[in-house]
Amino acid sequence: MYYLPYNKNLKQFSRYLRNNSTLSEVLLWNEIKARKIKGYQFNRQKPLNNYIVDFYCKQLNLVIEVDGSSHYHGDAPIRDAQRQTILESMGLNFLRFDDMDVKKNINSVIQIIYEFIEEYEALNSPS
Structure with a gap:
């Protein structure tokens, strides 16, 4: 992965x-x-490029976003999608979780993160 711009x-x-x-x-x-x-x-x-992401793991090229209610109103979904597209074009992977899922189903959220890591490791391990 190349250097990610930092604002x-x-x-x-x-x-x-x-x-x-x-x-x-x-x-x-x-x-x-x-x-x-x-x-x-x-x-x-x-901070990554001109954005601030909720969570970032450099080793996995992974951004994790937690979306509260403000992410579902007005033009927020469009801005989120554009922001994600820009960051994905820089080689980043995204996991996006709803705020209520984190509050009520944290174990499921963690399981999804583990599954992402296992898949990432399988695809990126030297053969």
Whole structure:
């Protein structure tokens, strides 16, 4: 993977977002921080290009987004899709979860992340 552009102007805002996380972001973070999932390191509220993603794992080229109710109104779905398309064009993979799924079905969310990792490892392991 090539170098991902970093917008240093987003650093302060990403810090603000980390300090003001939603409940579902905190719940998911508690499950994936400190290399808890197969030893992979995740960052939260990570600036990538001109965006800030909820969670990012460099080793897996993986972005995880948690979508609350604001992501389903107005032009937010269109903006989210455009943003995802741009980041995917840079070689990133996406997993997107609904806020309520994280709150009510965290085990299912973690299982989906594990399944992604297993598939990623199978496709990217040296033969």
